[in-house]
Amino acid sequence: MLREAPRSESQLEHLAREAQALPTSELVYLVETRPATEAAMLFRVLGKGTALAVFETLPAPHQAELISALRTPQVAELIGDLDPDDRASLFDELPAAVAERLMHGLDADERAMTTAVLGYPRHAIGRYMSPEVLTLSPSMSVRDAREHVREHAEDAETIYLLPVVDGSRVLLGVVGLRRLLLAEEDALVGDLAHEAVRSQATDDREDAARRFFAAKLLAMPIVDGEERLVGILTVDDAIEILERENHEDSARTSGSEPLPRSYLSTPILRVVRSRIVWLLVLAISAILTVQVLEIFEDRLEQVVILALFIPLLTGTGGNTGNQAATTVTRALAVGEVRVRDLPRVVWRELRVGAVLGTVLGALGFMVSGLVYGLAIGTVMGLTLLSICTMAAIVGGLMPLVAKKVGADPAVFSNPFISTFCDATGLIIYFTIATVVLGL
Amino acid sequence: MLREAPRSESQLEHLAREAQALPTSELVYLVETRPATEAAMLFRVLGKGTALAVFETLPAPHQAELISALRTPQVAELIGDLDPDDRASLFDELPAAVAERLMHGLDADERAMTTAVLGYPRHAIGRYMSPEVLTLSPSMSVRDAREHVREHAEDAETIYLLPVVDGSRVLLGVVGLRRLLLAEEDALVGDLAHEAVRSQATDDREDAARRFFAAKLLAMPIVDGEERLVGILTVDDAIEILERENHEDSARTSGSEPLPRSYLSTPILRVVRSRIVWLLVLAISAILTVQVLEIFEDRLEQVVILALFIPLLTGTGGNTGNQAATTVTRALAVGEVRVRDLPRVVWRELRVGAVLGTVLGALGFMVSGLVYGLAIGTVMGLTLLSICTMAAIVGGLMPLVAKKVGADPAVFSNPFISTFCDATGLIIYFTIATVVLGL
Numbered sequence: 001m002l003r004e005a006p007r008s009e010s011q012l013e014h015l016a017r018e019a020q021a022l023p024t025s026e027l028v029y030l031v032e033t034r035p036a037t038e039a040a041m042l043f044r045v046l047g048k049g050t051a052l053a054v055f056e057t058l059p060a061p062h063q064a065e066l067i068s069a070l071r072t073p074q075v076a077e078l079i080g081d082l083d084p085d086d087r088a089s090l091f092d093e094l095p096a097a098v099a100e101r102l103m104h105g106l107d108a109d110e111r112a113m114t115t116a117v118l119g120y121p122r123h124a125i126g127r128y129m130s131p132e133v134l135t136l137s138p139s140m141s142v143r144d145a146r147e148h149v150r151e152h153a154e155d156a157e158t159i160y161l162l163p164v165v166d167g168s169r170v171l172l173g174v175v176g177l178r179r180l181l182l183a184e185e186d187a188l189v190g191d192l193a194h195e196a197v198r199s200q201a202t203d204d205r206e207d208a209a210r211r212f213f214a215a216k217l218l219a220m221p222i223v224d225g226e227e228r229l230v231g232i233l234t235v236d237d238a239i240e241i242l243e244r245e246n247h248e249d250s251a252r253t254s255g256s257e258p259l260p261r262s263y264l265s266t267p268i269l270r271v272v273r274s275r276i277v278w279l280l281v282l283a284i285s286a287i288l289t290v291q292v293l294e295i296f297e298d299r300l301e302q303v304v305i306l307a308l309f310i311p312l313l314t315g316t317g318g319n320t321g322n323q324a325a326t327t328v329t330r331a332l333a334v335g336e337v338r339v340r341d342l343p344r345v346v347w348r349e350l351r352v353g354a355v356l357g358t359v360l361g362a363l364g365f366m367v368s369g370l371v372y373g374l375a376i377g378t379v380m381g382l383t384l385l386s387i388c389t390m391a392a393i394v395g396g397l398m399p400l401v402a403k404k405v406g407a408d409p410a411v412f413s414n415p416f417i418s419t420f421c422d423a424t425g426l427i428i429y430f431t432i433a434t435v436v437l438g439l
Numbered sequence: 440m441l442r443e444a445p446r447s448e449s450q451l452e453h454l455a456r457e458a459q460a461l462p463t464s465e466l467v468y469l470v471e472t473r474p475a476t477e478a479a480m481l482f483r484v485l486g487k488g489t490a491l492a493v494f495e496t497l498p499a500p501h502q503a504e505l506i507s508a509l510r511t512p513q514v515a516e517l518i519g520d521l522d523p524d525d526r527a528s529l530f531d532e533l534p535a536a537v538a539e540r541l542m543h544g545l546d547a548d549e550r551a552m553t554t555a556v557l558g559y560p561r562h563a564i565g566r567y568m569s570p571e572v573l574t575l576s577p578s579m580s581v582r583d584a585r586e587h588v589r590e591h592a593e594d595a596e597t598i599y600l601l602p603v604v605d606g607s608r609v610l611l612g613v614v615g616l617r618r619l620l621l622a623e624e625d626a627l628v629g630d631l632a633h634e635a636v637r638s639q640a641t642d643d644r645e646d647a648a649r650r651f652f653a654a655k656l657l658a659m660p661i662v663d664g665e666e667r668l669v670g671i672l673t674v675d676d677a678i679e680i681l682e683r684e685n686h687e688d689s690a691r692t693s694g695s696e697p698l699p700r701s702y703l704s705t706p707i708l709r710v711v712r713s714r715i716v717w718l719l720v721l722a723i724s725a726i727l728t729v730q731v732l733e734i735f736e737d738r739l740e741q742v743v744i745l746a747l748f749i750p751l752l753t754g755t756g757g758n759t760g761n762q763a764a765t766t767v768t769r770a771l772a773v774g775e776v777r778v779r780d781l782p783r784v785v786w787r788e789l790r791v792g793a794v795l796g797t798v799l800g801a802l803g804f805m806v807s808g809l810v811y812g813l814a815i816g817t818v819m820g821l822t823l824l825s826i827c828t829m830a831a832i833v834g835g836l837m838p839l840v841a842k843k844v845g846a847d848p849a850v851f852s853n854p855f856i857s858t859f860c861d862a863t864g865l866i867i868y869f870t871i872a873t874v875v876l877g878l
Binding site for chain 2: 029032033149150154177178182218242247249250251256262263264268272275276278282286287289293297301304305307309311315319323325326327330331335352355359364367388414415418419426
């Protein structure tokens with residue numbers, strides 16, 4: 001295995017020699033996991049084609065770092081070869097001065113397209129589209145259309161879906177290339193075109209991507225407020241969006257922010273930053289549990305044994321809540337559940353929680369009953385039953401509430417639910433204990 | 440909002456009328472969230488085109504249920520119109536007898552293709568490919584190839600990527616349709632073809648899908664052990680796989696199994712089944728925490744106050760561990776981290792955990808120190824520092840270990856880490872307390 005950070009020339013030469021032989025995926029892995037300076041070195045020794053392939057695969061912040069480290073003519077070339085949409089996200093990450101300089105390195109069209117894409121807000125689908133669209137006019141004959149496609153295929157992002165626009169670029173419909181090839185030579189494009197699944201450039205990227213996949217498209221036209229065609233979204237862009245959203249959600253459900261670049265190459269303090277805020281928020285809200293326990297401190301002094309079950313009970317509550325939250329969060333994301341289904345969700349989780357609670361409660365009653373006597377057994381049984389039911393409902397509810405108030409359901413979910421269920425669970429636990437044990 | 444289960448005719452007629460007007464997405468939502476019998480009713484009133492569109496979008500188990508509920512000539516037609524790969528996953532879910540009957544309803548080719556797909560193991564990519572491939576031979580001229588494509592475009596799954604095969608169907612390479620349209624009429628297909636990114640039909644579906652996206656393909660040839668072409672994987676199939684894997688992972692990281700069908704339409708007991716096993720396993724392993732606390736019971740009797748911080752400490756440990764686990768699990772999935780990086784991961788998490796622990800520890804020391812005095816403050820400070828460090832390492836380690844032993848990293852992660860960190864954290868806590876408070 002390569003050492004953490006080979007410094008001396010010989011090691012770098014070795015790295016370079018090694019690199020020549022490796023497949024792109026391996027190179028990406030290396031560039032991503034080496035310190036920037038070293039990655040740059042490694043990068044210089046790659047052939048132009050390979051270099052571009054590797055560069056395109058890197059996340060934008062990582063590209064930016066590499067650019068700053070490279071400072072070679074190679075850079076201008078790389079930038080020129082990128083798709084406008086990828087270039088836009090890269091420029092976002094670069095220091096304004098550098099972006100400025102590179103922008104001027106581009107030829108007029110490329111520059112125009114890049115600025116166009118850069119014009120849209122960060123999470124808008126306009127940021128991910130390609131402005132290089134090959135369009136047809138409805139009056140074209142199929143023969144001419146085929147010719148037109150053949151002539152312009154080189155510089156279009158895709159030729160497999162062809163938007164049909166009128167004189168003022170208003171989107172009239174789309175024609176699939178397959179359709180165009182099968183049609184009669186004299187037929188008119190206008191007659192072949194069918195209604196297009198489209199998105200507005202300002203639409204949220206995730207919604208647009210989901211619509212893209214739901215319709216099983218290979219490309220989706222992007223229009224402005226006046227239905228004028230401004231670009232086209234291709235499969236790879238849509239997939240990139242989906243992946244980012246999944247990354248974001250999985251990070252947030254565990255109470256951390258997604259890392260801007262590959263894990264191994266992210267500076268330690270950057271990783272800390274992605275976690276510390278959430279951890280503090282959660283720790284502070286966990287003070288609630290301390291206060292709850294303080295209320296019952298005298299009960300604890302009377303029956304210290306009650307303390308033994310605290311982690312088991314809070315843990316079980318948290319798990320039940322998270323199971324429900326994760327299911328509902330996903331159901332929301334894929335549209336299986338709408339906010340208006342809230343009552344149904346609660347009713348389902350109430351029943352599910354009750355069943356789960358009955359099973360665990362029965363088990364808890366028997367086990368702890370055998371070891372610590374009937375009274376404690378009863379307390380445990382009833383507590384598990386109540387906690388599971390409560391936790392399932394809370395878990396099912398939270399994502400819907402978050403969505404309702406316009407927050408990311410993933411954010412509100414798991415860690416918060418655990419903390420909330422901890423506090424509530426403890427109240428339930430000690431209330432039941434007080435009654436059953438007659439404290 | 441529609442009632443949970445409208446029963447009377449009038450309501451169903453109403454539902455039907457409503458349905459006519461709705462977009463496909465809405466219909467899918469309705470069919471998914473109504474009881475099967477009702478969904479079937481609703482389904483019957485749809486036009487053939489709409490019906491197929493809706494049907495294709497449903498998850499296989501749901502399709503199966505619908506089929507069993509329908510029993511109309513409509514069914515045979517529906518089955519006939521499905522792609523062989525979708526049909527295969529449907530047949531998996533149907534009772535053997537029904538599948539048998541439907542299989543015989545198909546014409547020879549369709550039947551042959553379906554059985555071919557059904558021949559591969561459940562998670563193999565062969566299950567998701569389409570056997571309907573349009574191929575070219577290397578000796579064809581571009582002119583003939585274009586003609587060939589035009590003739591057979593109708594019944595091919597895709598024409599945008601054309602595999603080139605020799606007499607015995609061995610895959611020689613691929614030609615993109617764009618390339619074919621741009622080439623000279625007299626050029627030979629063999630000269631245009633380039634090396635194909637391919638998968639073996641028996642490859643794991645996720646690996647294949649990731650390779651697909653990494654190479655930004657529109658389609659990927661699938662070959663057998665002898666490199667003979669057996670089918671082609673299209674974007675929509677690859678996306679479906681990605682979505683399923685994400686679903687599975689998100690479910691498992693919360694300690695539950697993914698639901699086979701839409702949340703609202705899954706029977707309560709089926710939901711319970713997807714959660715109960717994990718919940719039991721976790722609850723039982725949580726008995727560990729009870730035993731740990733028993734060891735320190737006398738300490739607790741002496742200083743009951745120590746009990747107050749148990750949920751806060753275990754909670755914080757769990758959160759820190761989950762943050763690390765989620766980051767590493769994802770890094771593994773997208774290939775940013777390999778098992779061989781284990782030492783680097785541990786070293787990173789050790790440092791991250793230490794920093795997080797220092798911040799939280801300092802805070803804990805001040806707050807609890809002010810409220811409960813210097814001694815308790817010191818205990819809390821040191822405990823938080825140690826727990827965060829421990830939890831981060833464990834969280835980073837677990838997914839790698841899981842991967843190493845060939846288990847799904849997602850399964851081993853979050854809930855288990857919480858439980859493990861709870862027990863370990865308590866030991867740390869009381870050990871520190873014993874020393875500092877001189878118990």
